[in-house]
Amino acid sequence: MIGYDDRARTQCEVVRLFRETHPNLPPLNQGTISKIEAQYREMGHVRKVPSKRQAVVDDDTKLNLLLALEENPITPARQLARDTISFHTMDIPPSTSAY
Incomplete structure (x- = not known):
């Protein structure tokens, strides 16, 4: 996973960094990080895409x-x-x- 300063981090490190950086926001879990990473690898961005329901x-x-x-x-x-x-x-x- 790519994090701050283009340094490769594990998902656990990303969760910990997010909690330290944004203590007032609800914490992320590893599943959320996995989905974000998969979307980035597939699409090249993590912007929200409209659903086709x-x-x-x-x-x-x-x-x-x-x-x-x-x-x-x-x-x-x-x-x-x-x-x-x-x-x-x-x-x-x-x-x-x-x-």
Whole structure:
């Protein structure tokens, strides 16, 4: 592991150094250090990368989507989302393409 002054340190030394340098912060454990080191070796940095998780849709919304598709199977996905899913942070604009 690379630490201060480009001196190679063990993970235990890094944990100890962090605790000495930042006594008011919650202590790091070796698992956290391992994850940070693995990310650095893989990506070359330790900046936080956005996750690519799928949106969580509750069962009622899934049921509403299935019912809407049964009623009209050729409904565009954008219209289905606009009609059945409530987005709190963004509006889905009307589609500009003709169906």
